Amino acid sequence: MKTNNYRIHEISAEETFQVRQPVLRPNRPLDTCKFDGDLLNTTFHFGLYLNEELLGVCSFFNNTYSGISSKNQYQLRGMAVLKTFQGQGLGKLILQYGENFMKEKGADTIWCNARQLAVPFYKKNNYAIISEPFNIEHIGLHYVMSKSL
Ligand SMILES: CC(C)(COP(=O)(O)OP(=O)(O)OC[C@H]1O[C@@H](n2cnc3c(N)ncnc32)[C@H](O)[C@@H]1OP(=O)(O)O)[C@@H](O)C(=O)NCCC(=O)NCCS
Numbered sequence: 001m002k003t004n005n006y007r008i009h010e011i012s013a014e015e016t017f018q019v020r021q022p023v024l025r026p027n028r029p030l031d032t033c034k035f036d037g038d039l040l041n042t043t044f045h046f047g048l049y050l051n052e053e054l055l056g057v058c059s060f061f062n063n064t065y066s067g068i069s070s071k072n073q074y075q076l077r078g079m080a081v082l083k084t085f086q087g088q089g090l091g092k093l094i095l096q097y098g099e100n101f102m103k104e105k106g107a108d109t110i111w112c113n114a115r116q117l118a119v120p121f122y123k124k125n126n127y128a129i130i131s132e133p134f135n136i137e138h139i140g141l142h143y144v145m146s147k148s149l
Contacts, residue, residue: 006055006090008097011047013038016057016078019047023080028138035077037061044101045078048094056081056094060102065111067130068146074102076112095125103149111146119143 013034020033037043038059048056063075076098081091099110113136114122119129122145131144 005050006093007049008046008094009049010101011045011054011057013043013045013059015047015054016045016059018054019057019080019082020078023082024078033078035059035061037063044098044105046094046098046101048081048090048097050085050090055085056090058094058098060098060107060110065144065146067144068109068111070109070148072106073109073111074107076110079112079118091121092125099147099149107149109146109148111144113142114145115139116141116143119145 017030017033021030025032040062042062043059045059046057047054058079059077060074061077064073065075076095079091079095081094102110110127111130112122112127114127116133125147127145127147129143130146133141133143136142
C-alpha cells in the first residue's frame with residue numbers, strides 16, 4: 001500500500017472507539033473501550049486517516065509507572081490499526097507522530113503495557129522491556145516497555 005496519502009491528527013476519545021473496539025476489544029461491550037482518563041485535558045488521542053477512513057489510533061496519558069523515575073512520563077494506550085491494514089507501516093507512522101507531538105509537549109519518556117504479540121512491534125520502535133511478564137484479565141501476557149524521547 002502507498003502510505004503517502006494519509007493524514008494524522010488529534011482526535012477525540014470517542015472517535016478512537018471505532019478502531020479500539022474491533023481491534024482491542026472484539027466481541028466485548030463498547031464500554032470496555034473507554035479508558036480511565038480518556039477525557040482529561042492532559043490526555044492526547046491521535047488518528048490516522050486514509051481517504052477519510054480512520055484506520056489507526058493511539059493515545060497518551062499522563063500516568064506514572066513506579067519503575068520509571070522521570071517526571072514527564074506518559075503512558076501509551078489504545079495502540080491499534082484495523083486488521084486489514086496491519087503490517088503496512090501505519091502503526092509506526094502514527095506512533096512516531098504521537099511521540100513527536102508528546103515530546104513537544106515536554107514528555108521525556110513513553111511507557112506502555114505491551115501485549116506479548118505486540119512486543120516485536122514496540123522493539124522495532126525502540127522500546128525496551130522493563131518488567132517481568134504479567135497477566136491482564138481477558139487479554140493475556142503483557143510486559144511494561146519504555147522509551148526515552
Ligand atoms: C501492533 C500494531 C499497532 C502495529 O501496527 P502495524 O501497522 O501492524 O505495524 P507496522 O506495519 O507499522 O510495523 C512497524 C514495524 O514493526 C514490525 N512489526 C509489526 N508487528 C510485528 C510483529 N508482530 N512481529 C515482528 N515485527 C512486527 C514491522 O515489521 C515493522 O518493522 P519495519 O519498520 O522494520 O518494517 C497493530 O499490528 C495492531 O493493531 N495489532 C493488534 C492490536 C495490538 O496488539 N495493539 C497493541 C496493544 S499493546
